Amino acid sequence: MGPKGRLAGLLVLAALPPVLEEVVLLGVGLRAARGLAPQVTAVWPYDSYHDLRWLLVYHDSWLTFLLGLAGVTVTRGLLSAGLTALAWPAGVPRPSRGWLVRRNLEVALLAALVISPWAALSVAFSAVSLSWYLFGSLGPMVVLAPFLARAGVVDRWWRGLPTIEMFGWSALNFVVLTVAGALITSVPGWWAVGVAGLAGLANGLLWQRVVADAAVPARVRWARVPVAPVAIVLTMAGAVWAQSLIGIAAGRQGEWRPPILTHRLPDRVPQAVVVLAGHDSRWGGEPAADPRVERFSYRGLDAEGRPLPYRPEATHRSLDSASVLLAAQVDALHRRTGRPVALVGESEGAMVARTYLEKLPRGPVTATVLFSPLVQAGRTYYPPPGHAGWGMAAGWELRVISWLANLPRSVKDQPDGRFVRSLLIDAPFYRNRTLCPVPGVRMIAFLPTISAAEAPPGEYSRVPVYEEPAFHGGLLGRRTAEDRVVAFLAGEPVEHPRREYQTLQRLGAAWQAPPLAVSLNPIWSATREGDPARTGRVCEPR
Incomplete structure (x- = not known):
């Protein structure tokens, strides 16, 4: 030839x-x-x-x-x-x-x-x-x-x-x-x-x-x-x-003190606020500058209804159990202040807030701010140890990698930890509804542009978004973002999508793992959620 x-x-x-x-x-x-x-x-x-x-x-x-x-x-x-x-x-x-x-x-x-x-x-x-x-x-x-x-x-x-x-x-x-x-x-x-x-x-x-x-x-x-x-x-x-x-x-190493905790809220904000930190955060019990603001505790409340200090290990809990603790804290804060309640959560804290709004009576919550939520999480799966299922070899490979990585660590992260496992079990919901409206609750998502690589191309949110160049967890703490949060809680319209976000989504498409179709996994088969992996749309009717 x-x-x-x-x-x-x-x-x-x-x-x-x-x-x-x-x-x-x-x-x-x-x-x-x-x-x-x-x-x-x-x-x-x-x-x-x-x-x-x-x-x-x-x-x-x-x-x-x-x-x-x-x-x-x-x-x-x-x-x-x-x-x-x-x-x-x-x-x-x-x-x-x-x-x-x-x-x-x-x-x-x-x-x-x-x-x-x-x-x-x-x-x-x-x-x-x-x-x-x-x-x-x-x-x-x-x-x-x-x-x-x-x-x-x-x-x-x-x-x-x-x-x-x-x-x-x-x-x-x-x-x-x-x-x-x-x-x-x-x-x-x-x-x-x-x-x-x-x-x-x-x-x-x-x-x-x-x-x-x-x-x-x-x-x-x-x-x-x-x-x-x-x-x-x-x-x-x-x-x-x-x-x-x-x-x-x-993760959040050490104390986490964004401005919403260190500055008093202006009088035009009508709510009391619960602020939820992310994975591996810790809190020593220091009060916020404003008595209307409380830190969410991953350990729950004391006998007087006040949030308990917690160490990073406390954040390694399932989203369902954390949302139950959040419900109790919301009710206690509402009784103490007599005000409606707003939630401001970052990363895992944002997912706890969103789980609470979906699975529990929202009670006095009227506004929710999600910083760096996990966009379309649960696109793959691996079963718990001792079980067969989709992705089982990947699960064991991740366990070996994590075991080696955890050797020098004092706080261990596991691929089968309760937080990760809760994402995998309820994956159809987190894929489809994380950034969907909740009746009676004003919502906004603050998305760092790096999160554009986290979701496949297509629709990713039906709530207002505020997008800025930043890494995961890098927006809450910026003064400009803090001002937008106060404006949102005060009832003002806040939205700032960026044109490059969808371009960055597309540029990341080649390097993501292929999603497991919802209909194939028996763990998910009973769900009525739509599958963005097939439709390219979120918030599909059940």
């Missing part, structure tokens, strides 16, 4: 699988996963990251997981061997087909081992809808790509640094996949198939460049140093370190 014939075959082989996956996704109506299709023929390791996320979400027993792992490993090895052979540069001696198949099967198995912890973290991200997990799982892909891209091409790929060109082509593939996922989720209907095909063609051209640079490299630096094994070991260890870094970034 001549050079033109090989190029044509390469482009066909690179474009056809993304087209077929996109057709299947459109056919089954899994709207939220459409942005993943271009990754089917991406260069290493983005292709394996694609395979493992699908596998870790869509298996319901050890047998189906092991069979699926064998299937995707063999398929990935054969497909990559074919792409490598067709992309081989003219005039350069090519290894035998048997060598290419064996080598790419080995690389597929290695990639599955190395990438699997990060794919599991991606499943955790979709379960708790916390963007730190998403960004934490993407960094290693970009770092490992130049090393693994050489592995299926040359013999001693583990020695030396990849060339700067290899880094460039691998990074370009990441950009192509990100943009392609955004475009697929932006165009209507079957137009997405054409975009997937074009992305596949781009993958083919990138395979051509990557294979050429690996087969005929420029000067290789550190040619005798086994750089790749070091990078792989550090990357796998990073899956454990990431747990601690995510906990530091997402």
